[in-house]
Amino acid sequence: MKYETVIGLEVHVELATESKIFCSCSAHSFGADPNSHVCPACCGMPGMLPVVNRRVVDFGMKAGMMLNCDINRVTTFDKKSYYYPDLPGAYQTTQWFAPVAVNGRVDIETSAGKKSVRIKQIHMEEDAGKLVHDISEGTTHVDFNRTSVPLIEIVSQPDLSSAEEVEAYLVRLRTLLRYAKVAECEMAHGTMRCDVNLSVRPEGSDVLGVRTEMKNMNSIEAIKRAIEYETARHINAIENGTEVLVQETRRWDDAKGKSYAMRSKETAGDYRYFPDPNVMPVVIDDVWYETIKNSVPEFPEVKREKYIALGLTEYDAERISESIMLCECFEEASEACGNPKEVVNWITSDVMRILNAKQMTYEMLNLDNKAFGKLISLTLDGKISRANSKKILSAMFDDRAIEPEAYAEANNMLIGEQNDDLILGIVKKVVESDPKSVNDFKNGKEKALMALFGKCMKELKGNCDPQQLKVILLECING
């Protein structure tokens, strides 16, 4: 019999705010001492009062708009009760009755074709703390730095049917949320986490099979492996009766390539959701809604088409539109220098080379894009040599404040007309010191000219318009 896999995803994304969702502790504790980013509110002290971080709502709304959701104009927070040491209050403040965004859609494309994945809802909530097991035997240690770091949970409908579709969905989600600049979405950093709800049924059946939930996948590749494994396990159980499938939460062990039962799944009723009386309802008026709506960026496809219309190849347009940081770099630099094709060449060569050398992702690009455009203009105008422009660009990566023309001038990299005499002096010196090359050239060896040219350029430290140098060199030899 043929089977189909039915998959729904719950994706947790850490929002890129400075402070936590309900208190002013820093949300960034990477490398910090344990329990050093903690206050009474986020370690659940009696009498504490949570106050909502406005930017969390901004980002929640914006994420909802990116995923074509309806925004709930009255959105409220609820308590989800469960006892676990990573939750100091024995409940998580989340959204159950009126999540910020509902009824969305994410469009994906795979080898199986195009598909719309329905989004059930996006809710805002606080993260839990971190548990460290077995520092000493039989103990668990608790670090509350991560408690109350803002998250959104994006819940899809069970519309996915293969590992390939799940990958396409996650990549699309990541691209859109990065476009909106609301989240880093780096699975390796834990800023994007994914639980997979999966069941298997005979192809064409409309009855859902027994559903299991898998946790603890740290990369898209691991998620794909987990889906393949779990699908095979379900089919084997159905066909061969190898085991009785039960609704449960399972932990994926990527090293062993297996999933293991964790605990019997608590049902929604067991969480005893109820409105959190300490967190006031959020009412989104038209002004607020429109402000966020207006900050939603163009989608990648729109940018790609625009770039193709500007004369970029499809390949380049696709590459640039992959990341909002590259888009901004391209658009702002093009505006500053008026030459989009040249800008894209610089981005796909120099910028990408430097990012690679510095082991930076596109998202870490922090150039002053206008200054970058100016640098391209100066180079095209022959005021800075191509070789020196690379050095300046590299310096601009480390220091956003660098203004290319001033920097070139301060470092003797600016090619000016007043340099003609200087160039002539150096050329004369080189020509006199190497009569053999001069003779070779006069006897028809073109390569000899390049040798002389190279020596001059070296003396000039690359500080010269090549055309200008060539003219002066030829005059000097022939004159």
Next chain:
Amino acid sequence: MISKDVVEKVAKLSRLHLEEEEIAQYADQLNQILDTMAGLQQIDTDGVAPLAHVLPIENVFREDEVGECFTQETVLANAPEQSNGMFQVPKIV
């Protein structure tokens, strides 16, 4: 009707240990609470939006700015057991 089983389940979810006589006692008390609530259920609430908060307060926010935290020492001051800068609890998996 709150049965003994329901009390046991709620106690388990709340990680409470109850003795047999306590279970019976709490079942009684919880049933009294439910009876009282049953009176409220009589009220016609058709067309009344669910209430998220009892006071007419909404949109209480803070700006996204980082402020002072407690020191690790203060955070851990009330911990029954601690080590390595963390709260220490019996192993939970």
